[in-house]
Amino acid sequence: MTAPAPQQRPDPRPVDVETIRKAYSAVLYSPGWLTEEYAEEVSEQLAGHLGLLAGEVMGLAPRMRGLMRQMATHCLVRGFQALGLDPATSGTSQAVRAYELAVACRALLTLHERPGELGEPTGEDEIEAEVRRKVCGACNGPIEAGEGYETAVYAAEASGGMRGYRHTDSCPVVAKERRRSLRSV
Numbered sequence: 238m239t240a241p242a243p244q245q246r247p248d249p250r251p252v253d254v255e256t257i258r259k260a261y262s263a264v265l266y267s268p269g270w271l272t273e274e275y276a277e278e279v280s281e282q283l284a285g286h287l288g289l290l291a292g293e294v295m296g297l298a299p300r301m302r303g304l305m306r307q308m309a310t311h312c313l314v315r316g317f318q319a320l321g322l323d324p325a326t327s328g329t330s331q332a333v334r335a336y337e338l339a340v341a342c343r344a345l346l347t348l349h350e351r352p353g354e355l356g357e358p359t360g361e362d363e364i365e366a367e368v369r370r371k372v373c374g375a376c377n378g379p380i381e382a383g384e385g386y387e388t389a390v391y392a393a394e395a396s397g398g399m400r401g402y403r404h405t406d407s408c409p410v411v412a413k414e415r416r417r418s419l420r421s422v
Contacts, residue, residue, distance in 0.1 A: 252293060257286045257346055264339035276331035283338035284320055290345035291316050295368075297352050299361040305353035306364075312348060313368045316341040318401070374401035375410035 260282050264271065271279075291313060298309040319337040324330060371380040380386045385405035404411055 252289060252346075252349060254346065254350065257290070257342055260286060261339035261342040261346075264335050265343065271332045271335060273331045276335040280331060280335045280338055283335065283342055286342050287316055287320055287338055287345065290342060290349055291320075293349050294345050295364070297349070297355070298364050299358035300355040301352055302354055302356055305348070309348050309352075310364055310367050312341065312344040313364075314370075316345055317368060371402045373404045373408055373410075375403045375414075376408045378404070378408065380404060 260279060264276075264279060264283070294309055294313060298306060298313070301309055319334075319341045322329065322334050322337060324334050371386060372378070373380055373386070374389055380402055384407060386402045387405050389401060389403040
């Protein structure tokens with residue numbers, strides 16, 4: 238799964254803060270009633286908002302400083318992962334996709350509205366490289382271009398799990414897992 242290409246400059250459309258807030262709030266603050274049909278509909282709307290916000294924050298991130306810059310980079314990475322989440326191939330429901338898109342929208346909207354102290358732009362290439370970088374959640378090693386990888390869900394106490402990537406080959410942790418499963422057969 239490849240993350241959509243980040244936009245280098247902000248989208249010329251204005252950010253409609255109230256519409257975005259209303260869309261993500263409908264998902265985040267009303268759990269349990271989210272039908273698959275409504276989740277699919279709102280996911281498409283949230284994906285559009287997320288794409289717009291990602292462009293805006295990508296434009297601001299090089300001007301951010303310290304922790305805000307690190308937070309922006311992290312939220313962009315998670316946002317692009319949420320955009321790439323496909324319920325048809327990931328084994329997740331539309332409701333889970335809607336929730337993840339809503340969380341990413343809320344985070345990026347907050348960064349857009351309150352970016353902290355802004356300075357002269359620096360390190361634009363570093364931020365884009367970090368956003369595009371894939372790290373194996375099993376061994377914490379980088380997943381280089383051409384290496385096999387898959388999306389995976391990792392256990393998390395706060396939710397059903399964190400989504401990320403893991404090597405399909407050349408990962409000592411994955412190899413150990415496979416050996417253990419072969420012994421038990």
